[in-house]
Amino acid sequence: MRTRYSSAQIVLHWLVFVLVVLTYTTMDLKGAFAKGSFARELLTLTHYSLGFCVLFLMCVRLFVRAMYVTPAIKPALPQWQHCLSVTLHTIVYLTFIGLPVLGILSQYFGGHDWTMFTIRMPRSYLADLPLQKQLKTLHEWLANTGYYLIGLHAFAALWHHYGRRDNTLIRMLPGKD
Numbered sequence: 001m002r003t004r005y006s007s008a009q010i011v012l013h014w015l016v017f018v019l020v021v022l023t024y025t026t027m028d029l030k031g032a033f034a035k036g037s038f039a040r041e042l043l044t045l046t047h048y049s050l051g052f053c054v055l056f057l058m059c060v061r062l063f064v065r066a067m068y069v070t071p072a073i074k075p076a077l078p079q080w081q082h083c084l085s086v087t088l089h090t091i092v093y094l095t096f097i098g099l100p101v102l103g104i105l106s107q108y109f110g111g112h113d114w115t116m117f118t119i120r121m122p123r124s125y126l127a128d129l130p131l132q133k134q135l136k137t138l139h140e141w142l143a144n145t146g147y148y149l150i151g152l153h154a155f156a157a158l159w160h161h162y163g164r165r166d167n168t169l170i171r172m173l174p175g176k177d
Helices: 007-030 038-067 079-109 129-164
Strands: none
Touching: 007 038, 007 129, 038 079, 079 129
16 A cells, blocks of 8 residues: 555645645735736736636546545544544635636626636626626635635644654655655
8 A cells, every 4th residue: 555645646736735825926916016017917817827727736636636545644543633634625625626716707707808828718798797796705715714724734734744743744745655
């Protein structure tokens, strides 16, 4: 039985992490530039494009995850910790799949032209601005929640490594078995 995640799972995990950080960074930096400025528009385009990459790779992660058996945590977790872990991982997956979906839907129902990867994206010809505002609000709330989920995930990995002294963190680090 494997003691670590597959190379594909490890690469996808860390690539998604980098893309999520960059996606958040583009929105955080966007506010420093005037509306309509080239820099702000470029950051917005980059945010949309990176968000789509996160969505795509999270879906790939789900597919790849289904192909492999999850390596065991040694020493084994108590049942309540295992259940908590499964629940939190499910929330993380749903969050980072839901965020880009909400962002795309928000743009679609905004009724204005928008691009991703410099490609003009479809939009609703009958704009629904109240729905667009609700989707955007939910997207922003979920994005803020994402900060806490990332922090909790990192804290748990470090707690497992330094507190429990199990192999949870080691299973996802790049390197050889």
